[in-house]
Amino acid sequence: MRTGTLGPDERAEALAAMAERELDILVVGGGVVGAGTALDAVTRGLATGLVEARDWASGTSSRSSKLIHGGLRYLEMLDFALVREALKERGLLLERLAPHLVKPVPFLYPLQHAGWERLYAGAGVALYDGMAMARGHGRGLPTHRHLSRRHALRVAPCLRKDALVGALQYYDAQMDDARFVLDLVRTASSYGAKVANGARVTGFIREGERVVGAMVTDVEHGGEYEVRAKQVVNATGVWTDDTQAMVGERGQFHVRASKGVHLVVPKDRINSSTGLILRTEKSVLFVIPWGRHWIVGTTDTEWDLDKAHPAASSADIDYVLEHVNSVLAVPLSRDDVEGVYAGLRPLLAGESDATSKLSREHTVAHPVPGLVVVAGGKYTTYRIQGR
Ligand SMILES: Cc1cc2nc3c(=O)[nH]c(=O)nc-3n(C[C@H](O)[C@H](O)[C@H](O)COP(=O)(O)OP(=O)(O)OC[C@H]3O[C@@H](n4cnc5c(N)ncnc54)[C@H](O)[C@@H]3O)c2cc1C
Incomplete structure (x- = not known):
């Protein structure tokens, strides 16, 4: 090379x-x-x-979440073209363009409702995997699987028993941005x-x-x-x-800036062999393995101060902690946070007021x-x- x-x-x-x-x-x-x-x-x-x-x-x-992904949540927003395009790029990056830099990463999605949620979310991840395979670039990543609650707790013992009735596990990819x-x-x-x-x-x-x-x-x-x-x-x-x-x-x-904050937490504070993806009111929250740490995020709020120095507010940190703690058996506290970083998403302005809905x-x-x-x-x- x-x-x-x-x-x-x-x-x-x-x-x-x-x-x-x-x-x-x-x-x-x-x-x-x-x-x-x-x-x-x-x-x-x-x-x-x-x-x-x-x-x-x-x-x-x-300052990103460092994921090379199709974006499961855009599927829910019915943005099929965006997901298809990104999944194709994910496959190319994993297999051909940068296999030395882009690696598979598993995510566990805890199911909180018996029945309908497994069907709904299961159909979503099946479509996600299917779209990747259909492009001929699905290989290199295992396909998703359905887990019972007991199995999910074995894979992610950090989860509170009453926080899930079962789970789905699927794969995306990550890199050092x-x-x-x-x-x-x-x-x-x-x-x-x-x-x-x-x-x-x-x-x-x-x-x-x-x-x-x-x-x-x-x-x-x-x-x-x-x-x-x-x-x-x-x-x-x-x-x-x-x-x-x-x-x-x-x-x-116009390009608007939407701020996203991540917390960096030592590996031993979350006992899990897989990353997590959790639903929030506005979007999703990831717990992503990162060497000897976990990266937990992100948020989505307006930022109109210095673009060179976006910073996390106390409310941002509380938001992330509150959402991740909703599923953890041993909650994280501010003392567990070793680092915080913030980044600004370049969003094309004018399509919607809520930045999480902007294209x-x-x-x-x-x-x-x-x-x-x-x-x-x-x-x-x-x-x-x-x-
Ligand atoms: C919190 C967060 C999480 C994200 N997570 C993901 C993810 O997991 N996966 C994903 O696919 N995407 C993710 N994104 C989106 C992704 O990170 C961005 O879309 C991408 O990094 C934007 O790259 P860019 O080159 O357009 O901008 P930048 O990386 O900001 O590059 C623009 C550069 O222009 C330079 N510049 C500005 N003015 C001048 C000038 N006058 N002269 C010379 N240089 C100048 C700046 O210094 C800067 O380095 C995330 C974004 C955020 C904020």
Whole structure:
């Protein structure tokens, strides 16, 4: 496997090279969408540049639930196209594109009502597995199974006996989101893409109506570079409205930020050999195995403060604890929480007031000649967004 080195010398060389010669594609934003776009472009033989204002994956792409999944809950929202697309990507990532980074992870769904719930939820996971198989990418993950209460408690002894009447267990996939982005950037670099972090776009260069490049500030050492490109791709996630404002055109859509918080809890505090998925009033809550820890989350609330520093509130922590404790025999307390992180979902605005109902789909827009904007979407489907 080729790997590119991302040291200070390579960074300086990349910035100088981008300023020296017109690129075919300049990608703005080093999250999963920007990094994936740069890799796609450079492997098509295009002269490609990628600039990131802070560090690779420092935005949303290091603060996710770290799941590569079809999204079982979107099935309930009857968003079949989104689930189908994501399941196809899950299969490709697991089996072909990144089997070294993307691994299977089991989830147990405790059933709380005898009869109808097993039928309803069972049909849901059967459809989920079936849709993955139908795409020919289901292998690599075991199919779901139905568990009695006794069996479920053997698999997840942490559960309170009266919290379930039985369970379903199904598989999805997980990865280290920040590491995955770094791998994309390094691979793009190894194919010849010029990549620089600490490189903020402060404005777009226009020739008439057309965008022909961007002004890039070296945040680490000072200095400004004029980077020219035949096409600029704006992949700045929740910063899209800010970066689009630099173009000076009315945007075709807006990107809202919805905050999601995760708690990090030591492994020995939850006795289980499987992850958990629990229903909440608005969405679902995951308990996800993560090395010597569990990641428990997430929430879904509006955020309109500093996008670079989303933070968990006391109410967010209480919300997560309350929901996970509703099924645990030994409840978690605040003392059990070793870490908390918050991230901002880039959601296309305008479709609904509740952020949990806003579309997880992405949009690719062409607001002016020479500029493409990619926004919204899920980590799992980054490849589709960047194509
Ligand atoms: C709590 C939470 C949980 C999630 N869980 C999952 C999950 O389990 N599975 C899944 O598939 N998806 C999940 N998602 C969604 C997924 O994480 C995001 O859709 C994805 O990471 C967005 O990537 P991005 O590249 O668009 O944005 P970002 O990662 O935010 O990248 C945008 C980048 O642009 C840079 N930038 C901004 N302005 C400039 C500028 N002027 N110049 C240069 N660079 C600039 C920023 O610094 C940033 O690094 C989750 C999201 C959240 C918030």
